[in-house]
Amino acid sequence: MTLAALDEKVPEGTILAPDQKSEAMLRLLTCGSVDDGKSTLIGRLLWDAAGVTEDQRAAVMHASHARGVNGEKIDFSLLLDGLQAEREQGITIDIAWRYFETERRRFVIIDSPGHEQYTRNMATGASHADIAILLVDARHGVKRQTRRHAAICNLVGIKKVILAVNKMDQIDWSEEGYRAIEADFQKLAEKFSFAEITSIPVAALTGANVAARSAEMPWYSGPTLLDYLENVDPKTVAEDVPFRMPVQLVLRAADDFRGYAGTVTSGKITVGDRVVDARSGLGATLRRISTMSGDQPFATSGDAVTLVLDTDLDISRGAVLSEVKRRPVNADVIEARLVWLAETPFDPEAGYLLRSATDLTPVTSMSVSALVDFETLGSTPAHECNVNDIADCRILLGRATALDLFSELPFTGNFVLVNAIDGATVAGGVISWVQAGSAAADDVDENVLVLDRARLAGLCSDLGNSPADSTEFERRAQEVAILLRSAGVPVLIDTDQ
Numbered sequence: 001m002t003l004a005a006l007d008e009k010v011p012e013g014t015i016l017a018p019d020q021k022s023e024a025m026l027r028l029l030t031c032g033s034v035d036d037g038k039s040t041l042i043g044r045l046l047w048d049a050a051g052v053t054e055d056q057r058a059a060v061m062h063a064s065h066a067r068g069v070n071g072e073k074i075d076f077s078l079l080l081d082g083l084q085a086e087r088e089q090g091i092t093i094d095i096a097w098r099y100f101e102t103e104r105r106r107f108v109i110i111d112s113p114g115h116e117q118y119t120r121n122m123a124t125g126a127s128h129a130d131i132a133i134l135l136v137d138a139r140h141g142v143k144r145q146t147r148r149h150a151a152i153c154n155l156v157g158i159k160k161v162i163l164a165v166n167k168m169d170q171i172d173w174s175e176e177g178y179r180a181i182e183a184d185f186q187k188l189a190e191k192f193s194f195a196e197i198t199s200i201p202v203a204a205l206t207g208a209n210v211a212a213r214s215a216e217m218p219w220y221s222g223p224t225l226l227d228y229l230e231n232v233d234p235k236t237v238a239e240d241v242p243f244r245m246p247v248q249l250v251l252r253a254a255d256d257f258r259g260y261a262g263t264v265t266s267g268k269i270t271v272g273d274r275v276v277d278a279r280s281g282l283g284a285t286l287r288r289i290s291t292m293s294g295d296q297p298f299a300t301s302g303d304a305v306t307l308v309l310d311t312d313l314d315i316s317r318g319a320v321l322s323e324v325k326r327r328p329v330n331a332d333v334i335e336a337r338l339v340w341l342a343e344t345p346f347d348p349e350a351g352y353l354l355r356s357a358t359d360l361t362p363v364t365s366m367s368v369s370a371l372v373d374f375e376t377l378g379s380t381p382a383h384e385c386n387v388n389d390i391a392d393c394r395i396l397l398g399r400a401t402a403l404d405l406f407s408e409l410p411f412t413g414n415f416v417l418v419n420a421i422d423g424a425t426v427a428g429g430v431i432s433w434v435q436a437g438s439a440a441a442d443d444v445d446e447n448v449l450v451l452d453r454a455r456l457a458g459l460c461s462d463l464g465n466s467p468a469d470s471t472e473f474e475r476r477a478q479e480v481a482i483l484l485r486s487a488g489v490p491v492l493i494d495t496d497q
Helices: 019-024 038-048 054-066 084-089 116-126 144-155 175-189 225-231 467-486
Strands: 026-032 096-101 106-111 131-137 160-166 196-201 244-253 257-263 268-270 274-277 283-291 298-300 304-309 320-323 329-340 352-355 360-372 379-381 390-403 414-419 425-436 449-451 491-493
Touching (some): 026 116, 026 144, 038 096, 038 106, 038 225, 106 116, 116 144, 131 144, 131 175, 144 175, 144 329, 144 390, 160 175, 175 196, 283 298, 352 390, 390 425, 390 467, 449 467
Parallel strands (some): 026 106, 026 131, 160 196, 449 491
Antiparallel strands (some): 257 304, 268 298, 274 320, 283 304, 329 390, 329 425, 352 360, 360 379, 414 425
């Protein structure tokens, strides 16, 4: 998953399931335009797949009748629309998280809103998902918001998409209508890097092809939605990937214990391997891998561990430990594609910070070069960016930061931009190009103020040249830079002695 920093906490209401099925967990996003039937489809899936308790069934049936739904019909969306405002308006506003399990798999369903004004919520949900169900109303076909949601799914790295053509009962189960929409979406998807697209004709209200095969569509021979979800392999990451572990915390204890705690984001590490801090170039040999269950001989992606090295490295939170041969790029200039989430438009004079896995880096300058056109899905030259736009940009960082290309290592290749004053998230993006090395003071624009030892001599007169003093100089310089950037002054930090 990608863009995880958009929402690092598991939302309230998410039900944690038994550990024995953790390997089969599937995180599933539903998205698409408003009124395409996302909440109804997932509600029907929960209803038919035994994801609803008896008291919940009784409550939904009672509420359906109270809302004027007659006969045998049930308002399945009530299982997902949890906020009072959602129930009153009949729409999804916030992300709805639901858990259920079958005999074959555990599921976490992320039901996202379809309205354009809630695109931020949809992007947050997409950043947690393995697979996306993109709904299309069979009566109306692919819409502008469908294209926007497809572009965001592609942006955050979702590789497998289910095109669910819903409300087939409203077009008399027409194969011709379904095939036209399927062909339209396949053409659209040529602009993206999806690895697998599976299309399924469904009718959420009747349950056709949701959990049970439809008798009304004998021309469709593919799987039902539930069949596909129970059998799909969510893994899309290559096996042979470099080791990465962003350091979250440096632990110290009695007997000179010093460990670097974090979660392995990619690759594998074994006791005896050589690791290196990507930014400083300092290296050491791995002596122990400590976990809550005791020491382990190795750790792989997703493992939360504490690494104990044979040599103490002068690093802290924000460092990225990697294998020696395949390191991240120590980058100070990146090119990226991002979705702008803030109501306030992009301002080249404003102060922004780039938050990567565990690091926070000042942005010296940023420029927008193009926007995604949601009609053609091509790029249109532009220099401005507003809420819900997807933009291509170039970012100059105040100091070199360990980063990867998103296409190679998604977790260490994504970021969010935050406002330097209040810390509010303004955008989330993925890295498409990086430039290694530190920008020298004479390489930057004449309008950029360079904070170096000479300029900060008064503030840092008590500091020497030790590693600890260099770290303290950088901390003080960053504090000054944040104040200057908030006043609209472009700043670059030069840490060279």
